[in-house]
Amino acid sequence: MxxxxxxxxxxxxxxxxxxxxxxxxxxxSNVKKANLFARRKESVKLPNYxxxxxxxxxxxxxxxxxxxxxxxxxNKDALQxxxxxxxxxxxxxxxxxxxxxxxxAPVLDLRVTTxxxxxxxxxxxxxxxxxxxxxxxxxxxxxxxxxxxxxxASTSEPSLDVDVKLSITxxxxxxxx
Numbered sequence: 027m028x029x030x031x032x033x034x035x036x037x038x039x040x041x042x043x044x045x046x047x048x049x050x051x052x053x054x055s056n057v058k059k060a061n062l063f064a065r066r067k068e069s070v071k072l073p074n075y076x077x078x079x080x081x082x083x084x085x086x087x088x089x090x091x092x093x094x095x096x097x098x099x100x101n102k103d104a105l106q107x108x109x110x111x112x113x114x115x116x117x118x119x120x121x122x123x124x125x126x127x128x129x130x131a132p133v134l135d136l137r138v139t140t141x142x143x144x145x146x147x148x149x150x151x152x153x154x155x156x157x158x159x160x161x162x163x164x165x166x167x168x169x170x171x172x173x174x175x176x177x178x179a180s181t182s183e184p185s186l187d188v189d190v191k192l193s194i195t196x197x198x199x200x201x202x203x
Contacts (some may be wrong), residue, residue: 057197059197060196063194070188087142087145089130099175102118105119105120114140115137115138116135116137118153122156128156129160136148140178144175147175149172166197167194167197168195169195174190
């Protein structure tokens with residue numbers, strides 16, 4: 027497969043990322059697996075916030091350890107639902123997509139681990155809910171994602187470095203006629 031561009035839609039812009047060449051593997055001639063990988067690294071300047079009482083800086087780690095910080099990291103407003111499974115694991119149901127007679131809502135279980143220096147969001151599972159035909163696809167794909175955010179607030183221009191890695195494996199079934 028050739029490399030391809032994919033459009034990503036965010037709240038105020040459309041971005042294209044380059045996906046590397048997909049790898050196809052498998053010993054069964056009727057079933058092949060396509061392995062797709064995407065990675066994005068970005069650095070964002072962090073604003074300085076004080077506590078409003080004496081000029082003490084409010085560290086980003088304190089924000090990310092608060093439930094509203096986790097909701098921000100997981101982009102709660104873009105989700106159909108967000109459910110806490112335990113102190114650092116969340117079930118995120120994305121908005122339903124309908125096309126013809128098919129309906130699907132991806133459901134992700136994510137673990138959020140925060141320290142004083144970084145935050146890691148790791149996908150533990152991903153499955154489809156919706157139409158029966160779409161739910162049957164759960165047996166034919168797997169996905170993994172790690173979003174590592176690291177910050178340095180000790181400099182004159184604090185920044186947040188984001189490194190997101192996504193891997194998807196799809197079964198590609200060839201029909202012999």
